[in-house]
Amino acid sequence: MSLQSTVDRRQLSEVADLVRRGTRFLVTAHANPDGDALGSMLATAHGLRLLGKEVVIYDRDGAPSRLSFLPGASEIVTKLPDGNFDAALVHDCGDLKLVNAPLPNCPIVAIDHHATGKPFGDLRFVDVKASCVGILVARLLRALGIAFDQKIAECLWCSLVSDTGWFRYSSVDEETMTLALECVRAGASPWSFAERSEEASPLERIKLLPRVLDTLELVGEAPRRGAILTVTQAMLKEVGAGAEMAEGFVNYARGIVDVEVGAMLTEGPHGFRVSLRSKGRVDVGAIAATFGGGGHRAAAGCQVASSEVLIDALAQALK
Template identity: 35%
Template sequence: MQELFKKAWEKIKEAKNIVLVSHINPDGDALGSSLSLYPILKRMGKNVKVFNVTKPLPQYLDFLPNFDKVTDKLPKNVDLMISFDCGSFDRLGIDEKPPFLINIDHHISNTNYGDINIIDPKAASTSQVVFEMLKTNGVEIDEDSATCIYTALVTDTGSFQYESVNEKVFQTAAELVKCGAKPDFVAKMLFQRDRLSRLRLLAKAYDTIELCCEGKVAFVEVTKEMMEITGAIKDDTDTIVNSVRAIASVEVACMLREDDDGIKISLRSKNYADVSKVAVKYGGGGHIRAAGATIKDEFDFNKVKNMLKEDLKEIVKVEE
């Protein structure tokens, strides 16, 4: 990995026009990782742009330094593109590959679509991989970059709750605090800026909770009508599935959200079930404990639930 870090940094030093890109519908790790390199590359005199095809971007991340620099217009003049937290090229929302692409990720399912692929499945977040690359190359990490990397680490570890959290994760967090990241500020921005619309949506969504598979699986639904009535936006649905997983008997929580192109499924597990296996089956992906997919052109919640029940029964180990 050290050699890859050095090889990638040499390529970055050679390039003039650099684009930092993350996957469609970015989460904290995707945006935090890409934005962390922006001030560093600027200091190096690079012409750097941060691109994400999604519009609008998640509102809960608007406190990240240089959030307003993210554009949904892909620059034409690109020497080097660096992708973050994206398992396959098609999830970048880009039609053609650039002249050179560095692919940085921590998903084991990554398809290695880059010219240089820096994939560390043992890392708790893509931002941790970025951090190690910067350290290996002796790059100074300023407060803005540290804030982005720390935020990405917090969000992708479920606030340090997931199995991916180990001694190294806390060491990384401590070093980022030394570099200027402020845990109290990040915590307030992430967890103490709730929208009233989200709370109203939660009340309606919780009424739809259905347990199955001996209480080990919980389904929760979010319809377009619910969102219209409450004034909620897609961002407001992000943590619903996590809260449903908190039910004592539940091993896997599954949120079904009605979108324009079909039903989005978000899966979370608690102890042992690998939800990525289910997500991959339906064209999605993710982690062992957090994954998702969209079932295109399907809008019948009951039909989708019946499809998923058989798959979920398998991973939560319920006997016939």
């Protein structure tokens, strides 16, 4: 048995013990939750409730509208609730600052798979090899003897497909596919989920796409290029869209032949929010970390003051 799995097992039993002993829990994730953050925290909430625990689901920003149909999404509170908690379970955060909101004075449990950031938590259940945080939640629920119901299955499915690019990334392994099978057996419907999330683009998103694609800039030489897309406030205003409507457009940049790294810059009041996606040969988590951001080797994010500093960093990383 590897050291990693020994550590995992000890971490897992400590977290499971804490859950068994407690009665009231705060379940949370990073601000602006993506499908992994949302699906994993909601699955934990449903699981703990099956054990009779009281659970408050909390996130500064609530669920994104395209995933608001997930069971439990409408119950997310965006202000820190009153009262005592036996623990706060923090999902999909490599750094506590990504919660971007106050936490109660109670033991903090990190349930995560990020390799970058600033480790935190009184207990840490972290596996950087896990393709999504839903994998870790599934391990925890199994350790607690919880059988997956349809709500848990739908939320874990959301976590799985969101962080694996619908089962295509290099992180996809046997445990990922086994969990996918368990979710389907427990009532998750792949088409129903896809139809309600991916096949339901708001018209504004589709109107925004050609404008964003038109900004394409290439950095470096084939076969190691970077491709940069930019979303400006003017474009968003023109089509009446919010910045979240451009989510995923960065994959068009990465998907170009001879491009190793795709980047999407979204203009904000103080510079740009950056999404980075790599085909795997360039570590975009490391690039993001130099700007105080974080993520994984293949997907990361940060903030930059100007597009020039990002272009320079990309050119350097692609050399």
